Amino acid sequence: MPKPVPFLWFDGQAEAAAELYTSVFPRSAITEISRTGPGEPAMTVSFTLDGEPFTALNGGPQFAxxxxxxxxxxxxxxxxxxxxxxxxxxxxxxxxxxxxxxxxxxxxxxxxxxxxxxxxxxxxxxxxxxxxxxxxxxxxxxxxxxxxxxxx
The missing domain is CATH 3.10.180.10 (2,3-Dihydroxybiphenyl 1,2-Dioxygenase, domain 1)
Structure with missing residues (x-):
């Protein structure tokens, strides 16, 4: 059965946020980073916090x-x-x-x-x-x- 996953919108800070959150909570890890090309900033970062899945997006400044x-x-x-x-x-x-x-x-x-x-x-x-x-x-x-x- 599908499980809801929090999806967080950042303005260029998705990877840094995922790094912070996974360092704060036990049993946490970055599981995947998707980039538009080699050496490009992360587009999305999938990670877990205490085993719960999250996704962070570098979506731009439109939303805070x-x-x-x-x-x-x-x-x-x-x-x-x-x-x-x-x-x-x-x-x-x-x-x-x-x-x-x-x-x-x-x-x-x-x-x-x-x-x-x-x-x-x-x-x-x-x-x-x-x-x-x-x-x-x-x-x-x-x-x-x-x-x-x-x-x-």
Whole structure:
């Protein structure tokens, strides 16, 4: 059965983007680079991120990424949050609440797996304190959100 494959449009940076992404995520690799001729820049780059297929196209400047599409990186602990945040935001732009844009303009959400439990706490006051703490953060800090939740 066919499986959807994310297809990302770049302006001359498809190969560099694929190199970055495959260096950040484990079990990832560039699988094919198609060029219009020898020595020419990549037209498309096929790659996998943790075994999931992606394609990058050097399509030109007509289209740019927006926050309407992003990739979420669920992180088991603060060490993972710190690692992915650092690698993906380098040369890019930090946003709020765990969002960032990488140096190619693609949006990512670097989110601890503990977040839904904090924001969905059965005690609405605890959940609200965790949410308020999160709203003031760029990179999410699990300990600070837990401390805020417990501060009541």
């Amino acid at each position: 990424f927006t926050e309407a599409i992003s990739f979420q990186v669920p992180c088991a602990d603060q060490e993972e949050v710190d690692r992915y945040w650092s690698l993906l935001s380098e040369g890019g732009e930090e946003g709020r609440c765990g969002w960032l844009k990488d140096r190619f303009g693609l949006s990512w959400q670097v989110v601890p797996t503990a977040l839904p439990g904090l924001l969905g706490d059965p005690d609405p006051d605890r959940a609200q304190r965790a949410m308020t703490a999160m709203m003031g953060m760029a990179k999410l800090d699990i300990a600070a959100m837990r401390a805020a939740a417990d501060a009541g």
